[in-house]
Amino acid sequence: MKKRAFILSILIICMGCALIPxxxxxxxxxxxxxxxxxxxxxxxxxxxxxxxxxxxxxxxxHEFIFGKRREQLLGKPYDVAASxxxxxxxxxxxxxxxxxxxxxxxxxxxxxxxxxxxxxxxGIWVSEEDxxxxxxxxxxxxxxxxxxxxxxxxxxxxxxxxxxxDVAVHGKRIYVIDMDKExxxxxxxxxxxxxxxxxxxxxxxxxxxxTVGPSGNVFVTDAFHFVIKKFSPDGKFLGTIGFHDNxxxxxxxxxxxxxxxNGRLYVADAAFENVQIFDDQGRILLFFGGPGSGPGNLYxxxxxxxxxxNTAYFQKFADPDxxxxxxxxxxxxxxxxxxNVYGFGHWIGTSLPGEKNDRP
Amino acid sequence: xxxxxPAAAAMLLFLFxxxxxxxxxxxxxxxxxKYPWIRSGEICFPCHVPQxxxxxxxxxxxxxxxxxxxxxxxxTHVQPPRTPVxxxxxxxxxxxxxxxxxxxxxxxxxPNTGGTAYRFDKDYMGTIPxxxxxxxxxxxxxxxxKDADLYDPATKPxxxxxxxxxxKTDMLFSNRMECVSCHDVHNTKAVPGTKLLxxxxxxxxxxxxxxxx
Numbered sequence: 001m002k003k004r005a006f007i008l009s010i011l012i013i014c015m016g017c018a019l020i021p022x023x024x025x026x027x028x029x030x031x032x033x034x035x036x037x038x039x040x041x042x043x044x045x046x047x048x049x050x051x052x053x054x055x056x057x058x059x060x061x062h063e064f065i066f067g068k069r070r071e072q073l074l075g076k077p078y079d080v081a082a083s084x085x086x087x088x089x090x091x092x093x094x095x096x097x098x099x100x101x102x103x104x105x106x107x108x109x110x111x112x113x114x115x116x117x118x119x120x121x122x123g124i125w126v127s128e129e130d131x132x133x134x135x136x137x138x139x140x141x142x143x144x145x146x147x148x149x150x151x152x153x154x155x156x157x158x159x160x161x162x163x164x165x166d167v168a169v170h171g172k173r174i175y176v177i178d179m180d181k182e183x184x185x186x187x188x189x190x191x192x193x194x195x196x197x198x199x200x201x202x203x204x205x206x207x208x209x210x211t212v213g214p215s216g217n218v219f220v221t222d223a224f225h226f227v228i229k230k231f232s233p234d235g236k237f238l239g240t241i242g243f244h245d246n247x248x249x250x251x252x253x254x255x256x257x258x259x260x261x262n263g264r265l266y267v268a269d270a271a272f273e274n275v276q277i278f279d280d281q282g283r284i285l286l287f288f289g290g291p292g293s294g295p296g297n298l299y300x301x302x303x304x305x306x307x308x309x310n311t312a313y314f315q316k317f318a319d320p321d322x323x324x325x326x327x328x329x330x331x332x333x334x335x336x337x338x339x340n341v342y343g344f345g346h347w348i349g350t351s352l353p354g355e356k357n358d359r360p
Numbered sequence: 361x362x363x364x365x366p367a368a369a370a371m372l373l374f375l376f377x378x379x380x381x382x383x384x385x386x387x388x389x390x391x392x393x394k395y396p397w398i399r400s401g402e403i404c405f406p407c408h409v410p411q412x413x414x415x416x417x418x419x420x421x422x423x424x425x426x427x428x429x430x431x432x433x434x435x436t437h438v439q440p441p442r443t444p445v446x447x448x449x450x451x452x453x454x455x456x457x458x459x460x461x462x463x464x465x466x467x468x469x470x471p472n473t474g475g476t477a478y479r480f481d482k483d484y485m486g487t488i489p490x491x492x493x494x495x496x497x498x499x500x501x502x503x504x505x506k507d508a509d510l511y512d513p514a515t516k517p518x519x520x521x522x523x524x525x526x527x528k529t530d531m532l533f534s535n536r537m538e539c540v541s542c543h544d545v546h547n548t549k550a551v552p553g554t555k556l557l558x559x560x561x562x563x564x565x566x567x568x569x570x571x572x573x
Contacts (some may be wrong), residue, residue, distance in 0.1 A: 034422040041421050078463070092462050122463050137463070165463055179464070208464055223464065224392075224406060244409060247416045247428050252409035253458045270458040271409065272430040279420070286421040291434025300457055333461060 030319050031296040033288035033342075037352050041277075042288055042328070042344050044296035045317035047337035048087070048100060049073050056105035072107065074098060074338040077331035079166070079256065079303035081126035082310060087329065088132060089339060090124040090303070097124060097134060099149075100339075102313050116143060116151035123166030123177075123209065123303075135164040135176060142167050142176055155192050160185070170212040173233065177210040177220060184210065184220055186235055198235045209303075213259030221267070226251045228267055230282075241265060241282040249276065249284040256303040260326060260344065268301040268330055275304060275330055288342065289330065296342075299335030304328065314343055321349030388547035389556065407455065407545075433458075453495050453538040456545070499570070500528075500535045511572050519569055520549065520558055527570060531558070542566060 032040035046053065050073040058069050075093025082088065087100040088110070095118060097110035110132065112118045119138025126132050130147035133155075142155040142164060155174060156164065163180035169189060176185040182205060184198040199207070209221035216233035219241075226244035231237055242251045252271035259265055263280035273291040275298070278284055289298035307327040318324050324343040332338055385391055385403060392406055409432065416428055433454040459465045504512040511527070518530035531541040544550040544558050551560050559566045567573075 034424075038422060038424060076462075078461070206464060226409075243413065244405065245413050245416070246409045246411050246430050246432065247413060248419060248430070249416050250409070250413070250430070252430075252432055269430075270461075271432045271455075273434065274430065277421075284417065284419045286419050287430075291431065300454055300461070302461065333457070 029295065032319075032322070033286060033296075039352055040322060040345075040347055041286055042342050043318055043322050043324075044288075044340065045314050045327075045343050046341045047295070047339065048341060049336060049338040051105070051107040054100060054102060054105040054107065076333055077303065077338050078333065079123045080305045080329045080331050080339065081124050081132075082305055082307040082327075082329065083126050083128075083130040084309040085313075086130075087307075087310075087339070088124055088126055089331065090121050090134065092121075092333075095119070095121060097121065097132065102310060110145060110149055112143075112151075114151070116145065118143065122164070125167045125169050127169050131169075133167045133169055133174065135167040137163050137165060140164060142174065153192075155187060156185070160194060165207075166209045166211075168210045168212040168218070170216050170218075170233065173216075175210050175212060175218055177207050179206055179208060182207060184218070184231070184235070196235050198231065198237075203237075204229070208254075209256050211257045211259060213263055213265075214261050215263060217259075217263075219257050219259065219265060221254050221257055223254060226254060228254065228257055228265065239282065241278050242267065242276070246272075248287065249278075251276075255301065256305075256331075258304045258306045258328070260306045261308065266304050266306065266328060268298070268304045270300050270302060270333075273298040273301060275301065275328075289340070293335055293337070295337075296340065297335075297337070298330060298332055298340065299337070300333040301330050301340075302333050303331040311343070314341060317341075318343055318345065321347060323348045383548055385546045385548075388550070390545055390547070406459075451496070451536065451538060452533055452540055456539040456543075495538055496536055498535050499532060499537045509572050511570055513570065516569075518559075519565075521551075522549075531569075 031044035033042040034040065048054065050071045052071055074089060075091045077089045078092045079090035080087065085101065085103045087102065089098040089100065091098050094109065096112065099108050099110055101108070118134060119136050121134050122137050123135040124132065131152065132145040134143045136143055140156065140158045140161040144152040144154070146152045156176065161176065161178050163178055164176050165179045166177045168175045172189045174187045174189050176187065178185065182199050182202065184207070185194055186196040187194050204220065204222050205224040207220050208223040211219050213219070217238065218231040218233065220229045220231070222229050227240040227242050229237065230239050230241060242249060242254065244250060246252060251267070251269050253269055254267050255270050256268045257265060264285065265278045266275050268275050274287045274289040276284060276287040289296065289301065291297060293299060307329060311324050311326055314327055315324050322345050324345040326344050328342040328344060330340045330342070332340065391403060393403055411429065499513055501512050501514050504510040513527035513532055516527050517524060518527045520530050523530055528535065533540070542558055543556045545556060547556060549558055550556045554561055557566055559569060
């Protein structure tokens with residue numbers, strides 16, 4: 001009887017310990033843009049700064065034995081692109097392409113040994129076929145890597161480029177923006193031949209980024225005209241978006257740009273530390289981010305990319321009343337949140353007061 | 361003695377001409393007017409964005425927006441002492457970093473453009489514990505008390521031309537060392553012939569303002 005009572009009392013004590021509730025972690029605040037009760041269009045989902053943000057947790061036992069794992073963090077992300085299961089970050093501190101493997105939950109560097117050696121990478125584009133194109137200022141080339149991350153080929157060279165800072169690819173065309181020559185090069189993706197150059201009359205000043213939309217239209221960040229210039233796939237000038245002003249719709253330090261499947265243009269501004277979204281007519285739709293170091297804030301943003309391939313992976317970060325349609329990545333050159341992940345989507349919760357659920 | 365006077369006068373004239381150039385952004389490395397894109401005389405626009413448009417349309421997805429004006433870098437002109445983010449470039453230095461990001465203005469100073477000798481990225485500039493060119497850290501009496509190799513900024517004079525004020529008054533911003541502690545972008549107090557430095561760097565005079573070596 002005494003022995004049984006003893007065992008029982010031990011058990012009760014253990015149960016009591018187990019039942020001591022852990023202090024619950026404060027639920028992360030949902031960041032919608034615009035904020036409720038307006039129709040949310042975007043939600044800030046996550047910041048990725050190192051491997052642990054991909055979800056692989058160090059077990060408590062491992063930590064107990066070996067101590068907290070010190071992980072390598074992103075250095076100075078400048079440009080970003082993505083394909084199925086992977087985010088590629090062009091990092092100015094490491095001078096390499098960082099691969100964030102969403103499936104394997106690993107962070108690694110794109111192997112650029114030997115002839116693939118990157119000198120001074122400035123921009124990256126990843127095609128639907130997972131071919132990586134890297135604009136390299138030192139090599140004065142675009143270096144391409146295939147879907148197995150092996151060196152594929154180069155485009156251009158010192159006889160063509162002076163300072164290639166960004167690259168975009170659509171169909172059989174490669175678009176390269178040269179900041180020193182102030183030209184947009186249109187090249188044949190198979191032969192590498194230059195088809196056309198845009199900007200011979202000095203139309204650009206220090207253009208810093210180029211992106212292509214799904215319809216093939218080309219958007220150049222004409223940094224010191226403080227506008228985005230839009231061209232047809234053949235290089236015919238179609239108009240400008242934005243203006244030099246500190247008001248909504250204006251730019252002070254426009255940098256990376258990206259286009260979604262509906263032709264909406266996203267532009268990151270390093271001075272306003274925000275991203276502005278314009279519709280296909282160039283009208284301002286929304287801005288998000290803002291200066292600061294809180295969740296969703298931006299810190300000298302540089303690059304931006306739209307990702308249609310990894311929406312399902314990020315759905316777990318989204319509010320249950322918000323259905324994601326695609327993902328937007330924005331790089332922060334400094335700050336503790338190096339790569340911000342936002343989801344574009346629509347509200348599926350109870351009807352919101354005011355506007356109906358219209359979606360321009 | 362008489363023969364030296366013309367030479368002395370010529371030297372003085374030369375020196376005065378240098379000082380005249382030191383007083384203005386015109387002719388300095390941040391005078392971008394030689395480029396065709398900048399409309400005549402609007403030398404300030406690359407960094408100080410104008411507010412030109414009287415009314416701008418509200419964003420179509422956020423019609424309830426009341427503030428229409430963006431604040432650059434999160435800084436208002438009347439700067440309240442806000443809590444800086446430690447170990448990250450902050451405040452006024454962000455203005456420099458948005459162009460001197462390693463790509464837009466890679467290595468552009470004086471007659472040198474587009475080179476690679478002086479890089480505004482990992483090796484040459486950064487935040488503590490970067491040793492070469494740290495910025496945005498707090499430099500105050502407490503730090504000087506911990507490190508015998510630093511002068512107390514609250515008492516040591518900055519030694520800048522025409523000033524008897526301390527390092528803290530002349531060179532620090534909310535007690536932090538920033539890019540503009542040493543570099544005068546407007547060229548109003550910069551020493552001619554230097555990288556827009558606020559003091560002569562000959563004999564490491566600029567460094568020795570704060571470092572007690």
